[in-house]
Amino acid sequence: MRRPVVTRLLATGVAAALATAVGVSTLTLPAQAATGAADGFASQNGGTTGGAGGRTVRATTGTQIHEALCGRAGSDTPIVIEVSGTITHGNTAKVSGSSCNTAAGVIELKQVSNVTLVGVGSGAVFDQVGIHIREARNIIVQNVTVKNVKKSGSPTSNGGDAIGMESGVSNVWVDHVTLEASGGESEGYDGLFDMKGDTRYVTLSYSILRNSGRGGLVGSGDSDLGNGPVTYHHNLYENLDSRVPLLRGATAHIYNNHYVGIKESGINARAGGKAKVDNNYFEDSKDVLGTFYTDLPGYWQVAGNVFDNVSWSSKGGDTNPAGPNVTSTTTVSVPYSYRLDGASCVPALVRATAGANTGNQVSNGSCTPQTPAPTTAPTSAPTTGPTAGPTSSPQPSTPPPTAPPLGRNLSLGAGADGSGKGGGTSYGNAIDGSLSTYWQPSGSTGRISVKWGSATTVARVVVREPAGSVGSIGAWRAVDNATGVVLATGNGAGTLTFRATSLTKLNVEILGSTGTPRVAEVETYAG
Known part of the structure; x- marks a missing residue:
């Protein structure tokens, strides 16, 4: 034995x-x-x-x-x-x-x-x-x-x-x-x-x-x-x-x-x-x-x-x-x-x-230093899936960021509000992790905000349109609600990156569109 x-x-x-x-x-x-x-x-x-x-x-x-x-x-x-x-x-x-x-x-x-x-x-x-x-x-x-x-x-x-x-x-x-x-x-x-x-x-x-x-x-x-x-x-x-x-x-x-x-x-x-x-x-x-x-x-x-x-x-x-x-x-x-x-x-x-x-x-090297972090590889324009047909034909899209982040989405579990909502939609639809639900303003422009109960560091925001929709979001910007500082501006749904900022509320302001814009997700990340 x-x-x-x-x-x-x-x-x-x-x-x-x-x-x-x-x-x-x-x-x-x-x-x-x-x-x-x-x-x-x-x-x-x-x-x-x-x-x-x-x-x-x-x-x-x-x-x-x-x-x-x-x-x-x-x-x-x-x-x-x-x-x-x-x-x-x-x-x-x-x-x-x-x-x-x-x-x-x-x-x-x-x-x-x-x-x-x-x-x-x-x-x-x-x-x-x-x-x-x-x-x-x-x-x-x-x-x-x-x-x-x-x-x-x-x-x-x-x-x-x-x-x-x-x-x-x-x-x-x-x-x-x-x-x-x-x-x-x-x-x-x-x-x-x-x-x-x-x-x-x-x-x-x-x-x-x-x-x-x-x-x-x-x-x-x-x-x-x-x-x-x-x-x-x-x-x-x-x-x-x-x-x-x-x-x-x-x-x-x-x-x-x-x-x-x-x-x-x-x-x-x-x-x-x-x-x-x-x-x-x-x-x-x-x-x-x-x-x-x-x-x-x-x-x-x-x-x-x-x-x-x-x-x-x-x-x-x-x-x-x-x-x-x-x-x-x-x-x-x-x-x-x-x-x-x-x-x-x-x-x-x-x-x-x-x-x-x-x-x-x-x-982070609390025991020994970590190996160097990787750098982002060049990327091409993303789409939601394989496409076919003439390139001039509009393609349904859910544009992810050019370099999609893999960290924790800080919007999940946060709160949301905005300037108004149309079509029976809700602010919460933009932070629920689903591309099948969405928020839309009552007109061609509007604001959707993510808010936290305590200061949260954010350096990247991703705006995604609903699955299967044709891109309609035009110019938009990310703004620190507390100070009014414009953190970054963009055109078309996708990613904006900016200097890491401690926030309690981040505004995504849609300044122009080709119709009524729809926002499926506002994702926020620390890096």
């Missing part, structure tokens, strides 16, 4: 560090991620920029996501797909086209490249619908929640994987996502983040993986050894049985992650897999590092980790835990630069920054 050995290795001052609020800052990334924005191994092999430089479209159903992919000029035409609302089996149909290869009941990024899929507004939830990346390159998935994807029972999707990559995939950056299930394989679920069949140069950052039997794997079997390298950093792995991750023959850089409630085995390097394990915090878990369930060994290089109430099985047969005296068994080098946060502050830091709808926050 194996008897677990319990170790508690805590650096001096850990308890105090965890009791201290960890400083974070909002890193506002445009949906069209800049070259070099992806870090880790996704920054190698030419880099991962997703749909940078392409059109931006808005989707509220899975079918619309597929339509956006299928409406491009080619399968490699860059595109940014902003997703809001809940994606389900009922609204995810197969769409055909020369630039796509889709299927019903799954988000199919198959035989495509140069795509960004990003959650905006009040959030994007893929409910029982997985994201399948196959024969694809240069993909970014950011700020979305994927939950309860099943491989058995009903409904099923993506072989039970929340995000699954296979068959010639390279350069994928998955960032600030939440992946979760409601049980293990016996309940019909599989992996949360799986890579197999020649999947290379991947980074998973600032994400949450929880409540599942399997976190994720690299390599589907002991003969599938051509995957990786992959970077995992600043992620929360919570209430999982195993595979956090399982590495078959792959090289992984694993740093600044928080592991809590790992029940059976954690980082499982096997069949020649190598893991560089730096400054992670392992808590209330079992066998968090080693080679398990095989006699094909893997290897690890360790430094700066904290093992807090971790139990270890005895070695023997197909079980080779790295602890309780954890030491390196190999050396792993990485080709990119990175900065490490101290392991002692990782739990608080990750809790504050990881997952969808957290404002894409990253460390």
